């Protein structure tokens with residue numbers, strides 16, 4: 001099986017819902033096993049990250065950047081970085097915040113730089129932007145219009161059972177599916193080269 005790990009933090013459950021959609025999207029690809037890894041469990045489950053073909057990073061945007069627990073996970077990875085243990089794994093990212101912008105892009109950029117430091121191969125969202133013409137709708141896939149990774153917008157006064165809305169959860173699912181497909185393609189290519 002090709003393995004996809006989804007490492008995420010969520011303070012109040014919104015990004016956890018987005019993470020579940022990412023996992024479901026990856027797990028729907030034949031031959032892929034996808035596992036959610038809350039950052040609080042990452043240290044104890046480091047072996048699962050080492051064994052993964054792809055790692056997808058998820059964090060809410062707090063103060064225009066990844067959350068402190070997610071940053072702690074990033075820093076915990078420095079031992080792996082020093083021996084480039086995640087080199088050539090696929091990487092991707094998602095984030096969620098209250099505002100339409102809320103400086104979410106910075107969070108994805110942080111994740112992409114982090115992946116670059118690890119020598120990983122960043123997989124962008126790969127969906128056209130939705131909700132940006134006079135005839136478009138707020139229910140469009142990629143309604144926030146992100147390229148680097150999947151974004152979700154959760155109204156600040158709504159709990160995680162109500163938001164992020166279905167369009168953002170579907171967008172997250174698409175990211176998981178894309179990374180799952182890419183991971184299978186890479187694994188097959190590697191095996192073919194080794195044969």
Ligand SMILES: Cc1cc2nc3c(=O)[nH]c(=O)nc-3n(C[C@H](O)[C@H](O)[C@H](O)COP(=O)(O)O)c2cc1C
Nearest residue numbers: 010011012013014015060062063064097098099102
């Ligand atoms: C400490 C803190 C900082 C936040 N900073 C931002 C921000 O910079 N931009 C934004 O749009 N929303 C911000 N928010 C709102 C959260 O991103 C939003 O509520 C999100 O849905 C929380 O996700 P979670 O439930 O997974 O923690 C912040 C919330 C908290 C608690």
